[in-house]
Amino acid sequence: MSKNQSLHKKYSKYYSQNQKILKKLQKALKGNNNEAATALQAQLDNFEKEFQIVRNDKVRYLSELNEKDSKKLHQLSEQYDALSIERSKWMEKANLRVAPDGKLKTLRHLNKIGQRKGQKYVRRMIKVAEKMQDLENRINHRNQDIMQVEENKFVPLGFWARLVKFWKSIPYEKQQKIWGYIFCVPWVIGFLIFFLLPISESLWWSLNTVKPDKGVLEIQWNGLNNFKSLFTDYVDAYGNTFATVLANSLVSLTLNLIVVVIFSLIIAVLLNTKFKGHAFVKAIFFIPVVFNATAIYFATEGLGGRLSSSMSGNFTIANDFNNLLRNMSLPDRFTSFLVTAVNQIFSIVNMSGVQILIFLAAIQSVPASLYEAAKMEGATKYEMFWKITFPMVSPIFLTAAIYTIIDGFSKSSILGFYDIAKGQSAYGISSAVAVMYFLFTLVFIGAVYYIMKARLFYYDEK
Structure with a gap:
């Protein structure tokens, strides 16, 4: 005492x-x-x-x-x-x-x-x-x-x-920080109890040969051989190596990230306007989040597959769209990007539900006094969007981007290698897949955060 x-x-x-x-x-x-x-x-x-x-x-x-x-x-x-x-x-x-x-x-x-x-x-x-x-x-x-x-x-x-x-006696800003730490404590405790041990075990298994032997697991140290074998020996059902699937996943995820975030912002801006059926339209965009994975799978295989095939030339509208882009003398990469985006429109809508809602909440939280002052200065709606709305919601871009990355990686074909290795009882290889999956997710999120953090604007009401 x-x-x-x-x-x-x-x-x-x-x-x-x-x-x-x-x-x-x-x-x-x-x-x-x-x-x-x-x-x-x-x-x-x-x-x-x-x-x-x-x-x-x-x-x-x-x-x-x-x-x-x-x-x-x-x-x-x-x-x-x-x-x-x-x-x-x-x-x-x-x-x-x-x-x-x-x-x-x-x-x-x-x-x-x-x-x-x-x-x-x-x-x-x-x-x-x-x-x-x-x-x-x-x-x-x-x-x-x-x-x-x-x-x-x-x-x-x-x-x-x-x-x-x-x-x-504590300043209000520090009180907010303390409350933030308090709200994070349950999640930290849950991580330490339920996730830290499995993560540590997966990391250890990825450096060992793990095989079932007479009802127990035989663990033998092999260093980085699991990772070498993963990149050289294993192929998926289509004959693609892990490195090929990983590269394709990164490219696809980058394109999806750009398209989903921009699409979500555009839809959120449209939903922020007043019109009849506003709540119904908002619910439509959030339906994919509510439905279970099975329903989304059948919908994607059905309507999504039809949209995908339409862009490959089975329907004249798809051909007309491709020809229109080519006649506009646009760069080939940009044309390919637009075609890919339209081809995956169903998946994009499916992946944008949460992002649309958080963008909409951010737009509606912008102080009305800023728009009133801009109107008095004679600003147009276009100018108000780029000078007020866009900067004010810029911090939400990072949140939406991280959510999109995690959601995209959770549906990545990289996980197919995990199922293949697990089916062969090669638990060391499956652990190596999990470690690589975690590292690439972490690196991708870190790169996006590093690129975006310098361009974010935080409004201080004081």
């Missing part, structure tokens, strides 16, 4: 006893019991002397803490001033108009370094300023407590009351 907790517990004990004696004294006075009142008053006077010693100890301890924090605050203030001076030096270089040697290349280099270093010192200054503000708040709270203790007005709070008081 710390000294602060010990003093608080001791003060609370004396305070509660003091209140009990006062209540008994008031009751004796009301009942005109002079003898009891005299005895209680004497007891209260003796107890008050002991209580005063406890109050003095608490005041002394709080004053010592304030003195230590004041020294820290002074040191942080000096550190802040030193950082400010360094920042000014670098910002002078960032704002140079002529280089010392007169060369443009040197000037750009100095400006770039000055800006980067200046921003670095600004971030450090912000951290120091936050620490200074925290110390000032602590000192002010302690000064209030000292004043109340000296005036015998300090009421010790219980555990929950102190917890509520501490929570209210």
Whole structure:
């Protein structure tokens, strides 16, 4: 138990006893019991002397803490001033108009370094300023407590009351972060309990030859041989190697990612307009998410297969569409991209349900005041979309992209190799497939995040 907790517990004990004696004294006075009142008053006077010693100890301890924090605050203030001076030096270089040697290349280099270093010192200054503000708040709270203790007005709070008081003293932004961590805790616990062990076991099996032997699994270390065998020896039902299927999956997923995200945004913008049957149309786009996988499979094999065959030349509309694109003298890659997108229109609609809803929610959460101000400035709807709607929903692009990637990989033909290896009781190979599947998913998501994070706009209402 710390000294602060010990003093608080001791003060609370004396305070509660003091209140009990006062209540008994008031009751004796009301009942005109002079003898009891005299005895209680004497007891209260003796107890008050002991209580005063406890109050003095608490005041002394709080004053010592304030003195230590004041020294820290002074040191942080000096550190802040030193950082400010360094920042000014670098910002002078960032704002140079002529280089010392007169060369443009040197000037750009100095400006770039000055800006980067200046921003670095600004971030450090912000951290120091936050620490200074925290110390000032602590000192002010302690000064209030000292004043109340000296005036015998300090009421010790219980555990929950102190917890509520501490929570209210935390800035709102930090409260939001804490709530975010609290909501993530159940998922982290679930991952550690239900997923960490299977993942570790799969990683271990991928480096071993695992075969059933007399009712048990025989595990023998073979290093990276499972991965080599996966890329060289295994083929799917169509004779494609794992490397070929992986490359095709990455290309297909990239195309689907672009098309699904753009398609979802367009549909969300259209659904945001008011028209009759708005809720019904929204439900139609979300139906593929609600239906089970079996229904989607039969629908894809039926109508989806018909659409796919239409684009291969069995229907004149498909041929007309291809000829139209060719007559427009568009690049071959762009034409192929459009044909592929139309060919997979059923799959695209099937994969876009959740993305449409989150884009729609993001669009509807844009403050109406921004559109009103734009209208007053004479902006058109086209300009409002690109200057307001698109930047405001840009953070949702990352969410939609990650969801699309995970959804796409979950339907990838890579998993066919897992079934083949598992059917042959080659658990080491199947674990290697799972590890490769996980790594490529992780790398793909990381690449998309790295590309998109610098282009996201976060609106600050302050």
